[in-house]
Amino acid sequence: MTPQHTLKSSIHCTGIGVHSNRRVHMELRPAAPGTGIVFCRVDRPAGSARTIEAVHENVVETRLCTTIGNGSVSVRTIEHLMAAFAGCGVDNAVVALDGEEVPVMDGSAAPFVFLIECAGVVEQCAPRRAIEVLKTVRLGDEERWISVAPAETFSLRCDIDFDHPALGHQSVFFDPLVTSFRTEIARARTFCREADVAGILAAGMGRGGSLENTVVIGDDGPINEEGLRYPDECARHKALDCIGDLYLAGAPLVGYVSCRRSGHGLNHSLLTALLEDPDAWRLIGDEQEATYGEPDREPVAAIA
Ligand SMILES: [Zn+2]
Structure with missing residues (x-):
């Protein structure tokens, strides 16, 4: 059975948002098994109101880019970074941002793949679910x-x-x-x-x-x-x-x-x-998990 994977270490970059034109600092961090991909707006006060799970229920806008939100904060243009996580087999990570948009870099996913490869990807003690x-x-x-x-x-x-x-x-x-x-x-x-x-x-x-x-x-x-x-x-x-x-x-x-x-x-x-x-x-992948969307996630407050 394929195990879940996360980053071996944290890694960061800085760039501008293609829609906002605002400079943003972004850090990709390891996360516990079952966390999934979670975005965290570190420019906001600590607490669950600044975290957004990267799941389809949290999509709030799809015009020209994909935006997720939690009612308090949002993050847009997540799709190229999400593709990099998918393509590199990263199941769990926290994306810490001090702004409202993922940096566009060169407009592709290659800079994110480079970051993930530099950080390294490690196996975790939990089976990957699909x-x-x-x-x-x-x-x-x-x-x-x-x-x-x-x-x-x-x-x-x-x-x-x-x-x-x-x-x-x-x-x-x-x-x-x-x-x-x-x-x-x-x-x-x-x-x-x-x-x-x-x-x-x-x-x-x-x-x-x-x-x-x-x-x-x-x-x-x-x-x-x-x-x-x-x-x-x-x-x-x-x-x-x-x-x-x-x-x-x-x-x-x-x-x-x-x-x-x-x-x-x-x-x-x-x-x-x-x-x-x-x-x-x-x-x-994990016969113990009866339903989708209720994995043994790290409490959001622990990430925030
Ligand atoms: Zn695109």
């Missing part, structure tokens, strides 16, 4: 959809289809048993169309966005001098976002995920539809 998908759940319409179906292991097919000369249709397939998350997915950066930049800024979003952390796609391709890291970098990034959003299940999914023109909203809706249907999944 969510086995028992029946197909599909949301969306003919144009935009996402589905998850029973399978022996996790895999993901992600298609994008933009009516744009430099994007068009791209498709990626990620199977962690044969594809390296670290080299094939984690490095894919956030992107947006040049034509959408003004609208994003007018909505009060993307204020920290720049060519340092976003691939901006003009009519002839990326306007970033360095170009793309992969010809299908945009589809790879959508896969990265999906992996991060789905890790809000609270445990790895065992199933085949397929999506076309999906986004944070649909990713979140899929998790909700799946997990709210008791016939659609079951928890595996």
